[in-house]
Amino acid sequence: MSRPWVVGITGASGAAYGVRLCRFLLEAGEDIHLVVTDAGWRVLKEELGWDVSRRKETLEEQFAPGQTTGRLEYVPNQDIGAKTASGSFRTQGMVVVPCSMGTLSGIAHGASDNLLERTADVMLKEGRKLILVPRETPLHAIHLENMLKLARLGVRIIPAMPAFYQGPQTVDDLIDFMVGKILDCMEIDHELYRRWGSPQ
Known part of the structure; x- marks a missing residue:
């Protein structure tokens, strides 16, 4: 049985990155x-118009179970006793996208106040692989110090900074670029954007 990935979505702007x-x-x-x-959940409602009053049902509608070969298991953030809270439950790693500065701070200081922080x-x-995609600007010294602290522990920090060399034509192109950079760090093959030097 393949090991799952853990994906965390927090209250930073950029929910579309996590969904994609x-x-x-x-x-x-x-x-x-x-x-x-x-x-x-609030950002999913504000940015993508999701109905967050019925969370499980909305996830089933958005990710259409049965139409993909992968399986999604939703775990409430308050469930501190969930499988991913234990190191004995084997995973490939974790991506937090988007990652708020509050969550990043909690991870950097080992707070483990909820399931997301505990899983990280x-x-x-x-x-294991831990990839954080912070979305905040401007950044002050505490933000930068927390990111440096985590980077020194081997955490991959991928700020939500889309590039333009691939010639994006739509917002979806910019989203795909960022998701492609995340997938590169996950070591998962993709063709979401044109790589530098490749033919147009």
């Missing part, structure tokens, strides 16, 4: 354990 990543992974046959913070702590202690 989940859709790609499910279509590629990867299993996902999805954790969404309360603020993350498990990734650190077990030496």
